[in-house]
Amino acid sequence: MSLSAPELQLISETLGRVPNDLEHRIFDSLWSEHCSYRHSKPFLSRYKATHRFGALGVEANAGGVQLSDGQTVFFKIESHNHPSHIEPKEGAATGVGGILRDIFAMGARPIVTGDLLCFGLPDQDAWMRHLIPGVVNGISSYGNAIGVANAGGATRFDARYQYNILVNVFALGVRSAQNVIDAEIPQALLKNPEDLELHIFGCKTGRDGIGGASMASETFSEASVSKRPQVQISDPYMGKRLLEISLTLVQEKLVVALQDCGAAGLSGAVFEVCAQNKCGATVALDQVPQRVNDLKPGEIAVSESQERMVAVVHKNQRDAVASLCAKYDVPHGVMGCLDSKSEIKLLFGEKVESVLDPQFVCTGHQSLYTNLSPSDAKGFSSDAAFKYESGTQSLKESAEGWSASLQGCSREWIVRQYDQHVGGRAVLDPVNHPVSVHVATPDFAAHSDCQTIVGTRLSLSPEWAEQYPYVAAWSLVREAMRQLWVTGLKPLGFTNGLNFANPEKKNVIKAFDETIRGISEAAVHYKVPVVSGNVSLYNASEQNEIPPTVAFGAVGEGRLQHHPQVVNHYPDTLYVYELASDSDDVHQTALDQMLKNLGEVAPTIARGFFSDLKPIWQGFIRWMNSMPESWTGNLTSLTRDSILKIGQPVAWIVTTEPLLDLKPSNGVTMKQLGVLTRCFEKQNAELKIECTDGAIEILDLEQLKLTSTHTLTERAQLL
Amino acid sequence: MPKLSRSGKAAVIFFPGSNCDQETCAFLNPFYQNVDVIWHRDRFEAKSYDLVVLPGGFSYGDYVRAGVCAARSPAMADVIHFAKNGGPTIGICNGFQILAESGLLPGVLIRSELGRFDCRYVSLKNTSASNLKWQVPEQVILPIANTFGRFYLPDDQDSRLWNEGHVVYTYESQESISGIAALTNREGNVLGMMPHPERAWAPHHAYQFGSRLLPNGSDL
Numbered sequence: 001m002s003l004s005a006p007e008l009q010l011i012s013e014t015l016g017r018v019p020n021d022l023e024h025r026i027f028d029s030l031w032s033e034h035c036s037y038r039h040s041k042p043f044l045s046r047y048k049a050t051h052r053f054g055a056l057g058v059e060a061n062a063g064g065v066q067l068s069d070g071q072t073v074f075f076k077i078e079s080h081n082h083p084s085h086i087e088p089k090e091g092a093a094t095g096v097g098g099i100l101r102d103i104f105a106m107g108a109r110p111i112v113t114g115d116l117l118c119f120g121l122p123d124q125d126a127w128m129r130h131l132i133p134g135v136v137n138g139i140s141s142y143g144n145a146i147g148v149a150n151a152g153g154a155t156r157f158d159a160r161y162q163y164n165i166l167v168n169v170f171a172l173g174v175r176s177a178q179n180v181i182d183a184e185i186p187q188a189l190l191k192n193p194e195d196l197e198l199h200i201f202g203c204k205t206g207r208d209g210i211g212g213a214s215m216a217s218e219t220f221s222e223a224s225v226s227k228r229p230q231v232q233i234s235d236p237y238m239g240k241r242l243l244e245i246s247l248t249l250v251q252e253k254l255v256v257a258l259q260d261c262g263a264a265g266l267s268g269a270v271f272e273v274c275a276q277n278k279c280g281a282t283v284a285l286d287q288v289p290q291r292v293n294d295l296k297p298g299e300i301a302v303s304e305s306q307e308r309m310v311a312v313v314h315k316n317q318r319d320a321v322a323s324l325c326a327k328y329d330v331p332h333g334v335m336g337c338l339d340s341k342s343e344i345k346l347l348f349g350e351k352v353e354s355v356l357d358p359q360f361v362c363t364g365h366q367s368l369y370t371n372l373s374p375s376d377a378k379g380f381s382s383d384a385a386f387k388y389e390s391g392t393q394s395l396k397e398s399a400e401g402w403s404a405s406l407q408g409c410s411r412e413w414i415v416r417q418y419d420q421h422v423g424g425r426a427v428l429d430p431v432n433h434p435v436s437v438h439v440a441t442p443d444f445a446a447h448s449d450c451q452t453i454v455g456t457r458l459s460l461s462p463e464w465a466e467q468y469p470y471v472a473a474w475s476l477v478r479e480a481m482r483q484l485w486v487t488g489l490k491p492l493g494f495t496n497g498l499n500f501a502n503p504e505k506k507n508v509i510k511a512f513d514e515t516i517r518g519i520s521e522a523a524v525h526y527k528v529p530v531v532s533g534n535v536s537l538y539n540a541s542e543q544n545e546i547p548p549t550v551a552f553g554a555v556g557e558g559r560l561q562h563h564p565q566v567v568n569h570y571p572d573t574l575y576v577y578e579l580a581s582d583s584d585d586v587h588q589t590a591l592d593q594m595l596k597n598l599g600e601v602a603p604t605i606a607r608g609f610f611s612d613l614k615p616i617w618q619g620f621i622r623w624m625n626s627m628p629e630s631w632t633g634n635l636t637s638l639t640r641d642s643i644l645k646i647g648q649p650v651a652w653i654v655t656t657e658p659l660l661d662l663k664p665s666n667g668v669t670m671k672q673l674g675v676l677t678r679c680f681e682k683q684n685a686e687l688k689i690e691c692t693d694g695a696i697e698i699l700d701l702e703q704l705k706l707t708s709t710h711t712l713t714e715r716a717q718l719l
Numbered sequence: 720m721p722k723l724s725r726s727g728k729a730a731v732i733f734f735p736g737s738n739c740d741q742e743t744c745a746f747l748n749p750f751y752q753n754v755d756v757i758w759h760r761d762r763f764e765a766k767s768y769d770l771v772v773l774p775g776g777f778s779y780g781d782y783v784r785a786g787v788c789a790a791r792s793p794a795m796a797d798v799i800h801f802a803k804n805g806g807p808t809i810g811i812c813n814g815f816q817i818l819a820e821s822g823l824l825p826g827v828l829i830r831s832e833l834g835r836f837d838c839r840y841v842s843l844k845n846t847s848a849s850n851l852k853w854q855v856p857e858q859v860i861l862p863i864a865n866t867f868g869r870f871y872l873p874d875d876q877d878s879r880l881w882n883e884g885h886v887v888y889t890y891e892s893q894e895s896i897s898g899i900a901a902l903t904n905r906e907g908n909v910l911g912m913m914p915h916p917e918r919a920w921a922p923h924h925a926y927q928f929g930s931r932l933l934p935n936g937s938d939l
Contacts, residue, residue, distance in 0.1 A: 140836050144864070145777045147738025237736040237780045327758065329735065417836045419864045421918040422775075424742025429925065439923050444745055451923070560923055569925070719834060 003028050006368055014360055022298035022346065022353050025210075029264035029302045030271060031365045033537050038369045039503040040535040043513050046520040047530040055493065055529035059276075060182055061102040061260060062173075063531030065493040067440060067557050069452045074108045075172035077116070077497035077551050079536035083232070084167040088134025092167050093142035093234035094306050099171040100148060101260035101309065104243050107181040107250035108173030111425050112438050113143050114153035114458045115169055116497065116551035120162030121406065122716035131165055132716050138234075139169075140417040145236035146243065149426050150418030151436030153458040154551075157406035163541035168497040168534070168551035170458055174440045181250045185257050185277045185312060193279050193338035195315050196256060198270060201325045201332040202242050202308035205266070206291035208233050210303050238307040241328040246309060248324060254317045261308040267301045267361075269310035270335075271344065274358035280341035285348045289331035297348040312338065395689055396697040398644060399621045403704045407463075408618060409711035410625055413718055427453060427560070432626040433607075435487040439560060451560040455489040459552050461515075462613040462646070466547040469511040472613075473518025473550060475647065478588070479612035480554035481526055485595045486653060488602025489556030494523055496533040496552050501545035503537045511548040519550070525587065528554075558602075570627075574606055574654050574676040576635060580642065581649035581668050588649045590667035595651060597665060604659065609652040616643040616652050624701055625708035630685040631701060633676035638691045727769035728753040732798060734789045735759065739775035739811065739917065746917035746929065747772065759792035765801035770934060773798070773814030775864075775915060785828060785867045786816030795821055807852065807934035808909045812865055815902075815911035824902055824911045825880065826872040831865065831896060838864040840925065841914060842891035843900050849884035850907035856931040859888065861914035863896070868913040870899040888912065908934075 003011075003024070011019050011027055019027060033039060056064045056072060064074035080095025096113060103110045117135060120128045143150050153170065189196060249255045257277075259269040266288065274281050285300045295303070313321050318334065325332035336347075344361075346354045357364075393401070402408035415431050425444065427437040434457060441451040457480040465472035477494065484491045496519060501508045523530050539546045581591040598605060609619040620643075624631065642650045652673070664670045679685055685701040712718065729751040731743050740756060747754045751770070757763050759778075765771060778789035789795070795817070802808040802823050810818035818824040831837060843859040872880065880886055880902070887910065888901035901912035916929030 137835075144836060145736065145738060145780070147741070147776065235780075237777065240738060241735060416838055419836070419838050421838065421862045421864060421915065422738060422742070424745055424918050424921070424924070427923045439921075443748070444921055444923070453923075 002032060007031060007365060010364065010368065014364065020354065021296065022301055023356065025298040025302045026267045026271075026356070026361060030268060030361055035264050035268060036365060037535055038365055039509070039537060040498070040512070041366070043516050044533070044535070046516050047533070050520055050523040050529045053527045053529040055531045057106065057182065058531060060184070061105040063493070063495070064106070065529065065531060065555070067452055067454070069441070070177045071440060071452070072108070072175045072177075073172060073440065073454055073492070073555060074103055074106045074175065075170065075493070075495050075553060075555055076102055076532040076534070077168050077170045077495045077553055078102070078534045079497050079499060080167045080169065081165065081499065081536050081539055084135055084138070085131065085165050088131045089138040089141070090233055092135040092138030093236070094232045095167055095169045096139055096142040097146075097234050097236065097239050097306055098260070098262050099169045100146065100239065100243065101262065103171050103173035104246045105258045105260045105309065106173065106175060107179040107247065107258070108175035109247060110148045110171050110173040110243070111423055111440070112151045112172045112436065112456060113148050113170060114151040114436070114456060114553070115139055115167070116153050116458055116460050117155045117168075118161045118166035118460065118546070118549060119155070119157050120165065121157055121159050124159070124162065128162065129717055133718055135165070135167055136414050136417055142234050142236045142239070144419040144422065146239045147422050149420055149423045149438065151420070151456055151458065152411070152415045152418070152431065154460045155411055155414060156460050158463065160544060160547050163543045164539045164546055166499050166539065166546065166549055166551070168499065170456070170495070170551070170553045172454065172456060172555065174442070174454075176442060179250050181255065181258055189256055189314070190277060190279060193340050196338045197313050197315055197318060198281060198283060198335045198337060199311045199313045199321060199332065200261070200266065200288055200308060200335055201245065201311070201330055202261070203235060203238050203305055204289045204291040204331050205295065205300055205303050205305045205308070207295065207299060207303060208305055210299055232304050232306045235307050238330070241330050242307055242309060245324055245328055245330060249311065249321065254320050254324070255311045255313055257312040259310045261310055263304065265302050265304045266310065271358045271361045273310070273312060274338070274344055275362040278342070280339045280343045280345075280358070282336040282339065282345045282347065284336050285346060285353070287333045287335045289333045297346065297353045301346065394695065394697055395617060395638065395640065395691070396699055398617055399699055399704060400707070402618050402621055403625055403708040404711055406711065406715060408622060408708070410708040411712070412626075412709065413713050432623065434483050435489070437487065440557070453558050453560050455484055455487055455556045455558065457483045457554045459613065461548060461550045464646070465515075465549070466511070469514040469548050470518040471647070473515045474522045475612040476550055476552045477519055477522035477526065479610055480552060481528075481592070482595050482608060482610050482612070482651065484554060484556035485599035486602070486605050486608035488599050488605070489558040491526065491528050491554055491556040493529050493531045493555050494519070494553065495531060496550055498533065498535045499539050499546060499549040499551065500537050501540040508545070515548055515550060570606060570678070571656050572678040574656060575658050576673045576676065577653050577655065577659060577670055578673050579651045579653065579664070579668055579670050583667055584649060590665060591649050591651060594665045594668040598653060604655045604657045605653055606656050607654045611643070611646055611648040611650055613646070615646060616650065620652060621704065624687070625705045630679050630682050631676045632679040632684050633674060633687045635674040635687065636690040637671065637673065638689055640691050640693065727751050728755065728767065729770040729772060730763065730765070730768045731756050731772045731774055732794050733758055733774070734776065734778035734792060736778040736780055737774050737776035737813070739915070742917045743772060743774040743811070746920055757794055759789065759794045762793055763797050765797040765806065766804070768801070769807070771798050771801055771806060771808045773808075773810035773817050775812030775814060778813055778817065781867070784820070786813060786820035789817045790821035799823060802909050805906060805908050810911045811915060811917060812913055815913055816867065818909060818911040823909050824904055825876065826870055826902070828867050828913070829869050829871045830867055831869045833896070836864070836866045837896070838862070841896060841900070843888040843914060844891050846886045846889055847884070848887045848903050848907070850905070851887060851903050852907040852934060853903070853910050854931070854933040855887060856928055859928040860926045861916060861928055862918050863914050865913060868896075870902065
C-alpha cells in the first residue's frame with residue numbers, strides 16, 4: 001500500500017477517525033498516481049488550449065472528434081507498463097482489454113487497435129527475451145480473439161528500457177449520431193435518482209489485480225516480481241460478449257450511463273460516476289457476482305478483475321438488462337441505486353461498512369499537491385541548443401547498419417501475429433504503410449461509393465527526446481501531420497501516452513512539462529485538438545530510468561474514392577521526388593503547405609519520408625526492406641547531409657505516376673531523384689545512388705531485406 | 720456471396736468467441752434479403768434458409784481443441800441436419816474447424832508449421848474438386864489469420880480425399896504453409912476453408928476474389 005503520511009493524516013482528519021480496511025484500500029487505489037494524476041494534472045491543463053478545435057468528451061472514458069458523415073470517432077492511448085514488465089502476456093492482454101472497454105463505454109464500436117512498445121536489448125538478458133514474445137503474444141491473443149483489427153504501431157529497442165519496458169495500447173471506435181451515451185447522466189433523470197440503479201455485469205469478481213493501480217504508481221525493485229498476483233487475468237471471449245452487450249444496451253437505450261471497471265475496479269467506477277454527477281449512492285458489495293465466497297468487502301471494492309462494466313440503469317429497464325446478460329451467459333448484479341445525498345454508503349449484507357463523500361474520495365488529495373505548476377516559458381526557444389545529428393558514413397554503410405540494427409530492422413515477426421484484417425475494414429496493410437486506414441462507414445456494403453475512412457498514425461518519441469524534449473514533442477506532431485496529409489487524409493485529433501520516470505525528480509518533471517508544451521503548441525499551430533491521453537509515471541528501477549517517451553496517435557479522415565487504393569498494389573514503376581524548403585525555419589510552414597497540396601492529389605502518392613524524427617534515408621531503407629516484391633532503381637543528385645540528418649526542411653515522396661504539372665508552392669523546390677522499377681529476378685534488386693559530391697554507391701537490396709528480416713528473430717532468439 | 724438480386728435468407732451462427740460476425744454479415748448483406756445472426760444456444764428452422772455460415776473466431780476460446788465445444792452447441796444440431804440434407808453450408812477459419820469437429824467434414828485442424836498466429840495473404844490453387852456444389856474461382860489470393868490452420872488426416876484417408884476429389888484449394892508453395900486450404904464433403908454442399916473470403920471482396924480490400932465464391936445455382 002502506498003498512501004503517504006500526509007495523505008493518511010488528511011483522510012483521518014476528514015473522516016474523524018482512522019480509515020478501516022475497506023476505506024484504506026479505496027483511498028490507496030483512487031489516490032494513486034495512476035488514478036488521480038496528482039502530479040500531472042496541472043501540466044495537462046495545457047491541452048485545454050487545443051480543445052476548441054473540435055474535441056468531444058474530453059472528460060469521459062475516451063475523447064473524440066466528429067467525422068464529416070455525422071459519426072463520432074473516439075480514441076485513446078493507455079499504458080500497461082508495470083503489469084507487462086512483471087507478467088508480459090497478461091499485462092499486455094489486459095492493456096488491450098482495458099482500452100477497448102473505454103471505447104465501447106462511449107457506445108462506440110472499436111474498429112482498430114495498435115501498440116507502442118519499448119523494450120530493452122534482448123541480447124543482454126534472458127528476462128527481456130521472455131518479455132518480448134510474451135507481450136506480443138498477450139496483444140495477439142487478446143486482440144485477435146475479441147475481433148478488433150490491429151494497425152501495428154511502433155516498437156523500439158533501447159537499453160534504457162531494460163528494467164522497465166513500456167506497453168502502450170491505442171484503440172479507436174466509431175459511434176453513430178443516434179447512440180449517445182456518456183458517464184454524465186442527463187439532468188432530467190437525476191431529478192429522481194432513486195429510480196436509477198447501479199448494475200455490474202461481466203466476469204465475476206475475484207482476487208486478481210487487487211492493488212494494481214497503486215502498484216503501477218511505484219518504481220521497480222527486486223521485490224516487484226512478488227507483485228504478480230496484482231496483475232489481472234484477461235478473458236477476451238468474455239470481452240467480446242461485453243462489447244456486444246454494451247453496444248446493444250446503448251443502441252436500445254437501456255442504460256443511462258456506462259463505465260468501465262478499470263483501475264481501482266468497482267470503486268473507481270462507482271465513485272467517479274457519483275462525483276461527476278454530484279449525487280450519492282447505496283452500494284451492496286455482497287450483490288456483486290463473486291468468483292470465490294470469502295472475499296472481504298475491501299477486496300470486492302478494489303479488485304481489478306477484468307471484463308466488467310458498471311451501468312446506471314433506470315429501474316424500468318432492469319429486467320431487459322438482466323435478460324440480455326442472461327442470453328450471453330454473462331453474470332449480472334444489481335448493487336444498489338443512486339440518491340440525492342452527497343455520500344456513498346457501502347453495505348455488506350446488513351452491515352454498513354463505510355460512508356464516504358465521493359467528491360472527497362475523487363479530488364480530496366488535490367489540496368496536498370498545489371505546489372506543482374507548469375513553467376511559464378513560451379515559444380520554440382527552450383531547446384535552442386538542439387543540434388541536428390549529422391551522418392558521416394556513406395549511404396551504403398548507413399543502409400547496411402540500419403537494416404542490421406534492432407532499431408531499423410523489420411518488425412514483421414511482431415506484426416504478422418496480429419490480425420490486421422478482422423472486421424473487414426482494413427484498407428492498407430500496416431506492415432508497409434506508416435498510416436493504417438480503415439473504413440468507418442457502419443455498413444460497408446459492396447457498392448457504396450461514398451465511404452468515410454479514418455487513418456491512424458502511431459509513433460514514439462525519437463531517441464534524442466531526453467536532450468530535447470520540446471523539439472522532440474513538436475516533431476512528433478509535425479511528422480504525424482505530414483504522414484496523414486500525404487496519405488490523403490485530413491488530420492482531426494491527437495491522443496498521447498506520456499511515459500516518464502519519477503516525477504519527484506526535477507529533470508523528469510521539467511522534461512514532462514516541456515513535452516506537453518511541445519505537443520500542445522504544435523497542436524495549436526496545426527489547429528488540431530488533443531482529445532485524450534494517459535500518463536504513466538515512476539517508470540524507473542534501481543538501475544536506471546526511462547527517457548521521456550511519448551506514445552503518439554494522430555487520427556485523420558478521408559473518402560474512400562479519393563484514396564490511393566493503388567498503394568496496396570504498386571505499379572511496376574515508382575517515381576521518387578525530393579522537396580526542399582529554402583528557409584530553415586523551425587516550423588517549416590512552406591514545406592507543410594506543399595505536402596498538404598500534394599495530399600489533395602493523393603491517388604498518386606505511395607509514400608512520404610520526412611526527417612522530423614529520424615533521417616529520411618533510414619525511413620526510405622526501412623520501406624524498401626518491407627516491400628514484398630523486389631525492386632531495382634536509380635537515384636541521382638542525393639545530398640548526403642539532407643537525408644542523413646534529423647530535422648531538415650526536406651521531404652521525399654514516392655509517387656505512382658510522374659508529377660508533371662505540379663507547381664511547387666512558395667519557398668519549396670522540387671526535383672525528381674529517380675525511379676524504382678519492379679524486377680522479377682531477385683539478384684537484380686539493386687539501388688544505384690549518386691551523390692552531389694560525386695560518389696556513386698550500389699546497394700544490394702535483396703541482401704538488405706534478408707538482413708532486416710532476420711535481425712530481430714536472431715538477436716531476440718525468437719521462434 | 721450468391722444472388723445479387725438480394726433474395727433468400729442466410730444464417731450466421733454466432734458462438735461465444737466468434738469474432739468475424741461483422742465482416743461475415745457485411746459480406747452476405749449485398750446478396751441476401753435477410754442475414755440472420757443465430758445465437759449458438761437457440762435452435763432454429765434451418766430448412767427455411769438458403770445458406771448457413773459458420774464464421775471465424777475462437778469459439779469457446781479454442782478450449783480442448785479449436786471447434787470442439789462449438790460443434791456440440793444446440794444450434795449445430797440444426798446445422799448438421801441442414802447440411803446432411805444437401806443445404807449449402809460454409810465454415811470459414813474457426814467455422815472450418817467446427818465443421819471438422821462436428822463430423823460434417825473429415826480430419827482435424829492442428830497447429831500450423833509456423834507454430835504461432837500468422838496473418839498474411841496466401842495464393843491458393845484450385846484443385847478442381849468433383850461434385851462441388853459451389854462455384855470457386857481458379858487462381859485466388861486470400862488472407863489467412865490463424866494458429867491452428869494445418870489440415871491433418873492419417874495418410875490413407877488423406878489420399879482418399881485427393882482421389883475422390885474433395886480437395887478444393889491447396890496453398891501455393893510458400894515457406895511456412897502447405898497442404899489443404901479448403902475442403903468439401905462427398906456430396907459437395909459443405910465447404911470448409913481456412914482463408915477468409917469475407918475479408919476480400921469490397922472495393923477497399925486488397926483483393927476481391929471472395930466475391931466470386933458462390934453456391935451453385937446463384938444468379939449473378
